[in-house]
Amino acid sequence: MSETIDEKDKEIKDENLESVAKVIGSFIHRILDIEECARKFMEIAKSEFNDNAKRLKNEINEAKEILDKEEDRDRRIVGIKKLRKCFREIERHNNSSPVQTLEKSLFVSLFAAFDKYTGDLLSIIYRVKPDLYKNINREIALSEALGYSSMEELRIAMLEKEIESIRRKSYVEQFSDIEKKFSIQLTVIPPKNHRLQK
Helix, strand or coil: CCCCHHHHHHHHHHHHHHHHHHHHHHHHHHHHHHHHHHHHHHHHHHHHHHHHHHHHHHHHHHHHHHHHHCCCHHHHHHHHHHHHHHHHHHHHHHCCCHHHHHHHHHHHHHHHHHHHHHHHHHHHHHHHCHHHHHHCCCCCCHHHHCCCCCHHHHHHHHHHHHHHHHHCCCHHHHHHHHHHHHCCCCCCCCCCCCCCCC
């Protein structure tokens, strides 16, 4: 026997640690991506919004000049069309909020990244400790169970449902559930005599 049991155990532990490290690394990179997008594109969105306001102001002034100075009927019609187009664009501009839309989208992306991180981490925990599957209390119709080609496929489906049910809860409830399921402490409990400093 070339490999001892201890060597195999160490190899499995190293694999598991590597999987956890990948999940954490991926999460950190998503957060850094969001931060970079906020830093770069928020300024661009703000600048383009302001540039558009200046452009519209100039165009409306040009259209007004045409109407004030021109006596030629055709040129006045061109000025009126330009003015109407400007009014439509001004209405669109005044009702747009690209900076806030981008800000909200990036903020929502933070939660999406955290949800993916939670799901990936829970998947690894269950893979490392298969006994935890026994704690999944889900009812399934026999017809649905028979639809899976193997017991492993059924286990994966049940785990996905379990993870999804955890992720649908508030973050406070998620932390509480995970603490109970895995007997770990994720939240810091202040001492009884702890007072907030002013």
